[in-house]
Amino acid sequence: MNISIKDLSLKMEWIYLFIAATFEIGWAVSLKYTEGFSKLYPTIVMVIFMVLSFYFLSQAVKNLPIGTGYAVWTGTAVIGTAILGVFLFNEPYNIGRVLCIMLIATGIVGLKFISG
Template identity: 65%
Template sequence: MEWFFLFIAGLFEAAWAIGLKYTEGFTRLYPSILTVVCMFLSFYFLSQSLKTLPIGTGYAIWTGIGIIGTTILGVLLFNEPMDFARAFCIILIFSGIIGLKIISP
């Protein structure tokens, strides 16, 4: 269950990172509320996963999922560039996540 919680935490991390763009510096009420809720849920699910997962593994995977999700959403929502070098680096992060999952107890 801890891996599921960690995955959900990572998704909420990507959501609040994207939400920050829509808050316009927390000057827009509804995007700000939604972003703060996503922050809370991200930290909540991360804390649940860390009851049994090692902190270094959990944190690395949480941020990795957030990085990958935020990058993909940035490309889709904000027309950010996705060239070969950027895609390759994202693949490296994904490979690290898979590696940590495989070697974790």
């Protein structure tokens, strides 16, 4: 099995995108802990996560289509944030919400496959 530099580069773009989405989830959850930016340390953490999220997104979209990168970034962050919201903040969940999250996940997988 031969893997070219281009193949590795493309895979790195998806890894960067996953890292960016992880930091996106981190800053979204951190936002809740800032309590309207009234708590200093959670606000600092949120800003750091936000900067890292944008940095890794910028690395990912060097070679990925911007529409695909942005959609996967936000979609993955929506899923992760919704799941953490249930566990960390006792947000409600029901079959309708789960089905909608599954639709987002299906779209993300679809974008990955059609983007190569």
